[in-house]
Amino acid sequence: MRILIVEDEPGIYNFLKQGLEEESYAVDIAEEGKKGLHLALSGDYDLLLLDWMVPGMSGIEICRQFRKEFKDTPVIFLTAKDTVDETIFGLQAGANDYIKKPFHFEELLERIKVQLRPKSGEHSIFKLGNITLNTTTHQVLKAEEVISLTQKEFALLEYLMRNKGIVCRRSRIIESVWDIHFEYNTGVIDVYINALRKKLKLGEDENYIQTVRGVGYVAKEI
Amino acid sequence: MRILIVEDEPGIYNFLKQGLEEESYAVDIAEEGKKGLHLALSGDYDLLLLDWMVPGMSGIEICRQFRKEFKDTPVIFLTAKDTVDETIFGLQAGANDYIKKPFHFEELLERIKVQLRPKSGEHSIFKLGNITLNTTTHQVLKAEEVISLTQKEFALLEYLMRNKGIVCRRSRIIESVWDIHFEYNTGVIDVYINALRKKLKLGEDENYIQTVRGVGYVAKEI
DNA sequence: TTTGTACCATGAGAATTTTAATTGTAGAAG
DNA sequence: CTTCTACAATTAAAATTCTCATGGTACAAA
Known part of the structure; x- marks a missing residue:
């Protein structure tokens, strides 16, 4: 090397x-x-x-x-x-x-x-619109601003960004991010999606994390 | 099958x-x-x-x-x-x-x-003295009594019991149970060991989780 | 268009997890 | 045997995570 x-x-x-x-x-x-x-x-x-x-x-x-x-x-x-x-x-x-x-x-x-x-x-760096996520430094940027996320928030965002453009069903998210198998009748994901949208200030115009009714969520560059 | x-x-x-x-x-x-x-x-x-x-x-x-x-x-x-x-x-x-x-x-x-x-x-069942731990049902028994543990408490106990008789250094525990690599200058392990000993009511005579000074902890049947 | 239903968003509170500070103790050095 | 020091135990408080209840909204059926 x-x-x-x-x-x-x-x-x-x-x-x-x-x-x-x-x-x-x-x-x-x-x-x-x-x-x-x-x-x-x-x-x-x-x-x-x-x-x-x-x-x-x-x-x-x-x-x-x-x-x-x-x-x-x-x-x-x-x-x-x-x-x-x-x-x-x-x-x-x-x-x-x-x-x-x-x-x-x-x-x-x-x-x-x-x-x-x-x-x-x-890869260790993922991009979604003007959002940058680095898995080794565990940091997230929106444009020039550092966004401070908790462990779980980060893990969820990482999962969505790794699967950019792919619709992530709740059951898969729960398995990957929360490591829960069978039984996914919990509302945690929604709560964390909410937190992410808030912290990342995703408004109408920057709807990078979209809801797919009845299935789950997608990370998309609109 | x-x-x-x-x-x-x-x-x-x-x-x-x-x-x-x-x-x-x-x-x-x-x-x-x-x-x-x-x-x-x-x-x-x-x-x-x-x-x-x-x-x-x-x-x-x-x-x-x-x-x-x-x-x-x-x-x-x-x-x-x-x-x-x-x-x-x-x-x-x-x-x-x-x-x-x-x-x-x-x-x-x-x-x-x-x-x-x-x-x-x-295996999905581990024994340590009169303690039984089942990884699929996520249940722990001491003798006839069900011991209610939180996620992290369970994960730590599971790790110790999987490595029964082997001294577990803090750094390894932190890596396996908490998924933290480099930097292990945190006191969480001690706090959880304490909680486990309390919930499992491990007195002098049943000191199944022993401290190894300067290194970590061992699960042992005395 | 209106109504109904199932799903999602949101907020608040409970439980868990982590941090941090204090107290206690084993083992080394004198 | 005492004292010192580094490490561990313990506690309390802060932060995070999860649950639960409420209200809103998309979509389907009438």
Whole structure:
């Protein structure tokens, strides 16, 4: 597995390079933004580690450009900032995960493994209109705004978004999201659909979660 | 797959026989208790459907006798009574599930499928001292008493009992029961262990859930 | 069009689950 | 044997999740 690190501080990239090579990843370094993007676009890499701030071109811009070509290669941001405003753009640019400096190497390694594990098929980012859902960071954005959801709300939205365009019957939802088999005579789903619509502020014009009478619900871009 | 039905009412057993044969199960009927037990002990069956009350010998007694010989063959009770007292003995006698009359055929079919699915390995009943836990009915007994547990309490107890005798580290428990990966700096487990010990009334003499300092917990028969 | 019925939306309250703070205790170090 | 410290037990309160009751609305039948 080949990893590209775009980072200008030698202290950090040497530490990462050594650690990752011990885990038998092939690691390349780019100390400058444009060179980083150029290397990334060569398509030789299975994963990108991008520093937030690098000379020449911001990590975000690299990510955005890279995403146009490579839709499935995971991108992880290394960021010193944990302010909401900043990470939003990272996720919108198509990052799969981010980790705050300073971080434990073990934790980064875990996250890299998570991203590389599925490799085929499994996506971690789903889009529905102007809604973005990221399964690894467990975050949801509507346009530029972070929407705070509870576990169950998130799980339900994830299920609907994974099945975008497909009508989800109540029984399936209950099985997948609530892990209840036989007996689906409960009203929980409705309550949570209600909560989602409220938190996501889905009005008439943005009716992304539609009711299918007698069956269930669909996530649709109108 | 071969199913034995022990039931004396022709109305019921004909209905069942026809429905199950349409689902391509091979079905035999015993209208009387002793004959039922005799057939069951022949070992020709993959699943038993026992009526609560049959002439000659009670379903419970058949179940108990049958269990001595066949530990892994699932037994489902058909019962008109849903009083706690009655079902207790059914579960204690080693039944895997029960269904109350009148029932929908679909539901019975589902339960039969659930019982036949794992077939190899997977058990649905776990014992720990005088505690019995049944994963399909989601019931827990201590001696003769039904212990009412919440979802999470049940899930934690199930995990510990599935790993009887093995020390379970907190991180594993959090992963399996709570589905949380990385970050296990939460105190939930302790709180639930506490709740379990209380509800199960585990005193000094019955310390079935033991603390392993610095690591986690074990379920042990002292 | 009107009426009826079954299904869905919504809100409030109950139960469960989680967090967080305090108290207690085992085992190590002195 | 004492003291200290890190971990576990316990409790209370906050947050989430679920249930239940009410009101609304789509669709079918008259």
